Amino acid sequence: MRKADIADALVERVGISRKESRELLELILTTIKETLGKGDSVKIAEFGSFLVRKKKERRGRNMKTGLPMQIQPRKVVRFKASYQLKKAVIK
Amino acid sequence: MILTEDQVTIVVMAIIEIIKEALGNGDKVEIRGFGSFRLRTRKSRKGRNPRTGATVSVPEKQVPFFKTGKELRELVNH
Numbered sequence: 001m002r003k004a005d006i007a008d009a010l011v012e013r014v015g016i017s018r019k020e021s022r023e024l025l026e027l028i029l030t031t032i033k034e035t036l037g038k039g040d041s042v043k044i045a046e047f048g049s050f051l052v053r054k055k056k057e058r059r060g061r062n063m064k065t066g067l068p069m070q071i072q073p074r075k076v077v078r079f080k081a082s083y084q085l086k087k088a089v090i091k
Numbered sequence: 092m093i094l095t096e097d098q099v100t101i102v103v104m105a106i107i108e109i110i111k112e113a114l115g116n117g118d119k120v121e122i123r124g125f126g127s128f129r130l131r132t133r134k135s136r137k138g139r140n141p142r143t144g145a146t147v148s149v150p151e152k153q154v155p156f157f158k159t160g161k162e163l164r165e166l167v168n169h
């Protein structure tokens with residue numbers, strides 16, 4: 001399933017036009033991205049949380065050359081699925 | 092297009108429902124520039140009942156997994 005498929009499913013469920021559906025989806029995704037970009041977490045009830053986590057500097061290895069290298073401190077996004085989402089995927 | 096807060100909430104809830112159902116069917120959801128949602132298999136393992144201390148076998152299960160997309164990863168780590 002890709003973005004266009006989500007937009008199409010949205011048209012059926014919410015009763016909006018295809019154009020509105022695409023625009024809204026884009027707007028919502030952009031809002032989440034920008035919020036994370038500022039370093040803030042985004043929590044969506046019954047779905048999960050997108051958390052910005054700080055990773056410390058550490059020693060790693062260049063996988064291609066095998067040489068040791070220093071990995072700089074960085075920020076990453078981590079998704080924590082809610083209980084409801086976990087439950088929805090368990091058969 | 093001007094929407095009320097309630098209308099936006101309905102749309103957001105519909106989106107998460109669509110993604111949830113896709114994952115429930117075992118499908119992968121890929122959103123370019125944002126990330127992808129898919130299922131990962133957790134192996135069965137021996138666990139313990141924290142109350143009684145009895146050893147129990149935790150069966151293999153599927154858990155949701157999100158992989159951050161390139162654009163989002165770069166946006167967060169600027």
